[in-house]
Amino acid sequence: MRIDVITIFPGYLAPLREALLGRAIGAGLVDLAVHDLRSWTRDVHQAVDDSPYGGGPGMVMRPQVWGEALDAVLALDERPARIVVPTPAGRPFTQATAQAWTGEERLVFACGRYEGIDQRVVDDARRRDLPVDEVSIGDYVLVGGEVAVLVMVEAVVRLLPGVLGNPASAQQDSFSDGLLEGPAYTRPEVWRGLAVPEVLRSGNHAKIARWRRDRALERTAQRRPDLLAALPEDALDDADRAF
Numbered sequence: 001m002r003i004d005v006i007t008i009f010p011g012y013l014a015p016l017r018e019a020l021l022g023r024a025i026g027a028g029l030v031d032l033a034v035h036d037l038r039s040w041t042r043d044v045h046q047a048v049d050d051s052p053y054g055g056g057p058g059m060v061m062r063p064q065v066w067g068e069a070l071d072a073v074l075a076l077d078e079r080p081a082r083i084v085v086p087t088p089a090g091r092p093f094t095q096a097t098a099q100a101w102t103g104e105e106r107l108v109f110a111c112g113r114y115e116g117i118d119q120r121v122v123d124d125a126r127r128r129d130l131p132v133d134e135v136s137i138g139d140y141v142l143v144g145g146e147v148a149v150l151v152m153v154e155a156v157v158r159l160l161p162g163v164l165g166n167p168a169s170a171q172q173d174s175f176s177d178g179l180l181e182g183p184a185y186t187r188p189e190v191w192r193g194l195a196v197p198e199v200l201r202s203g204n205h206a207k208i209a210r211w212r213r214d215r216a217l218e219r220t221a222q223r224r225p226d227l228l229a230a231l232p233e234d235a236l237d238d239a240d241r242a243f
């Protein structure tokens with residue numbers, strides 16, 4: 001998978017070259033290219049924003065600069081690309097989104113700042129039949145899209161074959177069965193007077209699986225009743241319902 005990021009703060013994306021993601025890049029599982037949006041400005045001040053039509057606070061990112069930047073970056077590789085624009089006003093980015101994007105040959109992230117990017121940039125891309133997703137990583141406002149890109153790239157790349165040492169852990173992710181992960185424990189057996197739940201040391205794998213599912217159901221009911229309500233009918237068996 002090729003990933004391009006267009007931003008006025010390329011340094012913000014440096015963490016993508018660290019650790020697991022850095023190894024995925026080194027192993028050739030991911031190609032990452034970060035581009036400075038200001039490369040496509042033509043004025044001496046390298047202006048990337050301007051005042052909003054209709055008035056109001058803040059600034060809007062200029063369409064000309066973004067249009068030229070996207071055209072140039074898209075032209076760097078003939079692989080079809082999905083353009084992703086992080087914004088508080090976007091559709092929710094979820095594990096399902098991350099899973100779906102693992103099928104993409106190329107992702108091009110456009111990092112907005114200020115009050116966002118002139119809407120015509122997205123409209124023009126869609127008019128040219130380029131897939132464009134305006135996505136939100138959560139209901140809060142950041143200063144720019146760069147942090148959201150770090151989140152989304154990590155969520156996607158960890159799912160690519162060969163990236164995680166143990167693919168099973170991606171399968172048993174929180175959300176993969178629609179429930180939150182329950183509590184996890186490791187040695188020592190007793191720590192500061194707190195013991196690991198007996199069942200986990202019983203060696204009885206059926207009992208352990210049941211206990212883990214009960215803890216996941218309990219936690220989901222307490223913290224995310226919305227996820228419980230969203231489960232398909234057949235997702236809960238009788239033992240679950242008893243819980």
Ligand SMILES: O=C(OCc1ccccc1)c1cn[nH]c1
Pocket residue numbers: 086087088112113114115116117135136137138139140141142143144145146148
């Ligand atoms: O703040 C975010 O993106 C940066 C951004 C983009 C456009 C205008 C303002 C801020 C964001 C919040 N949840 N998901 C994304």
